[in-house]
């Protein structure tokens with residue numbers, strides 16, 4: 560399987576993501592630029608975190624108009640895998656590849672800290688191999704991470720197992736206190752109905768290398784790689 564990591568002007572987690580995929584998981588990675596007009600044969604496209612276009616207007620709003628997004632949408636519509644982390648998640652909501660939106664955190668502050676999350680189900684490749692009782696410690700770093708969608712959309716996401724991760728406490732309990740930003744129903748990540756497009760606010764690529772003292776995020780990469788044959 561070949562991954563593609565897109566760099567937008569203002570991306571700042573692209574190099575971390577490439578490092579994790581290449582150096583820790585031995586995967587082939589194509590570096591994609593936001594002005595590219597083809598995806599260079601990649602199977603799995605990743606939109607990394609950062610501050611594309613300086614977060615002007617709304618996080619992700621301008622990056623959605625980068626030339627490469629036309630190809631990302633085509634890839635997703637054909638069933639190809641696409642995943643957005645943090646700013647990447649925001650861009651995928653702007654492009655409507657994912658339902659809902661990400662509002663300013665309820666305390667109106669940028670929050671950078673470790674939180675806990677857990678897999679809500681095992682219905683898609685990003686959580687297929689993760690114990691739904693296990694609380695994973697993974698950092699967040701965002702100002703606009705409060706997941707919001709209409710009541711009907713939230714009901715649909717629940718019914719179709721499209722909520723991939725929820726914020727919880729270190730024991731795995733989903734509580735108001737363990738919700739860092741006011742996201743509806745403690746939602747930390749969602750996928751589309753086809754379960755081939757994913758978005759999450761926490762940064763698994765920042766918790767994948769033992770050198771950093773936390774490898775809980777590696778489980779998400781392991782889940783992805785466990786089900787797809789190279």
Ligand SMILES: NC(=O)CC[C@H](N)C(=O)O
Nearest residue numbers: 608609645646701702703
């Ligand atoms: N780490 C990131 O990707 C930051 C996301 C976004 N720019 C925000 O602050 O909400």
